[in-house]
Every structure is written in C-alpha cells, then in structure tokens.
Amino acid sequence: MLSTERAYRDALARFPTGVALVTRTEDGQGRAMTINSFASVSLSPRLVLWSLARDSLRYGAFLAAEHYAINxxxxxxxxxxxxxxxDDDMDAAGARWTPGAHGAPLVxxxxxxxxxxxxxxxxxGDHMIILGEVTAFDAPRAAPALVFHQSGYSQAG
Structure with a gap:
C-alpha cells in the first residue's frame, strides 16, 4: 500500500469533482475562492458544506464570512x-456578477x-468544514458542469 502524501493526493485525484466558486464581498468588492469540496448535507433544512484549507492565504477572510454564495x-x-x-479579486479575474440578498456575489x-x-x-484535519444554510438558490443556465479530474479540467456529460 502506498503511503506518501503525493501518492495519496494522486489517488484522490482519480475521483472527479465539480468545481465551484465560494464568493463573498469585502468593502463592496467581490472576492472568490475556487473549491471542489462542496456537498449537500440536508434537504430539510437546506444545508451544504465546503472545506477551507487552514494554510490558505484567504483563510481568515473566508472563515469570517457570515454570508457567502456557492456558484x-x-x-x-x-x-x-x-x-x-x-487571485480572489473577481473583477481582476474577469467575473461578471451581481450581489445576492446579503451581498454575496452571484456569478x-x-x-x-x-x-x-x-x-x-x-x-x-488541515481544513475547516463550513456548514451553511441555503437561504436562496437558482439554476440559471443549462450547461455541462466544470469537472476537475486528475489535476485537469473537463466538463461533465
């Protein structure tokens, strides 16, 4: 059985995951973090989770976000x-977005x-698991999902 951290990461990479942006605002500016750790927890109440690496440069700001959106x-x-x-600057990344009910950017x-x-x-472990209650949601576009698999992007379907 393999035991190195790199071998473990490579084994995990064999599981394709969807890709999302967690977004928040700071002084009216849209901030984003790319994640692939998003999951549904409960339908009633509507709960979702995502994981935030403790060593992320964005750790403090995203951990403190009371309201956020998952896109x-x-x-x-x-x-x-x-x-x-x-870079967490959504404008610099070329993102087009509008603020949601609590200001979180909707991509x-x-x-x-x-x-x-x-x-x-x-x-x-080396992450914090953030549990959120979904207060609003939509599915504005019918298109294949972005997928991350074996360290590269593709699309589902």
Whole structure:
C-alpha cells in the first residue's frame, strides 16, 4: 500500500469533482475562492458544506464570512476557476456578477448558485468544514458542469 502524501493526493485525484466558486464581498468588492469540496448535507433544512484549507492565504477572510454564495461553474468557465484560484479579486479575474440578498456575489454564467448563511464551523484535519444554510438558490443556465479530474479540467456529460 502506498503511503506518501503525493501518492495519496494522486489517488484522490482519480475521483472527479465539480468545481465551484465560494464568493463573498469585502468593502463592496467581490472576492472568490475556487473549491471542489462542496456537498449537500440536508434537504430539510437546506444545508451544504465546503472545506477551507487552514494554510490558505484567504483563510481568515473566508472563515469570517457570515454570508457567502456557492456558484457551481459551467464547463466553459475553466479560465474563471483558474483565475480565482490565483487571485480572489473577481473583477481582476474577469467575473461578471451581481450581489445576492446579503451581498454575496452571484456569478453570471454559473449553472447553479446557492446563497448561504454560515451556521457552523468544524475542524477537519488541515481544513475547516463550513456548514451553511441555503437561504436562496437558482439554476440559471443549462450547461455541462466544470469537472476537475486528475489535476485537469473537463466538463461533465
């Protein structure tokens, strides 16, 4: 059995995951973080989770966000995902967005968008697991989802 951290990461990369942007605002500016750790937890109440790396440069700001949105990206939004992985400034990344009910940016072109209020944070090894209640959602675009698999982008379907 393999035991190195790199071998573990490579084994995990064999599981394709969807790609999303977690977004928040700071002084009226849209901020984003690319994630692939998004999951549904409960239908009633509507709860979702995502994981935030403790060593992320954006850790403090995103951990403190009481309101945020999770924007599920379409297959043609790989460039936006890559840009937001490097820099949280949504305008610099070329994102078009509108503020949701609590100000969290809703990305134009996303295939699903979930406005959330943070309800709990749980430690999970080198990550924090952030649990949010979905306060509003939509699915504004019918398109294949952006997928991350074996360290590269593709699209579902």
């Amino acid at each position: 599920v990206l379409a297959g043609d939004q790989a460039g936006l995902s890559a840009a937001c992985a490097l 134009e072109g996303a295939i699903a968008r979930f406005e959330c209020t943070r309800v709990a944070v749980h430690p999970g």
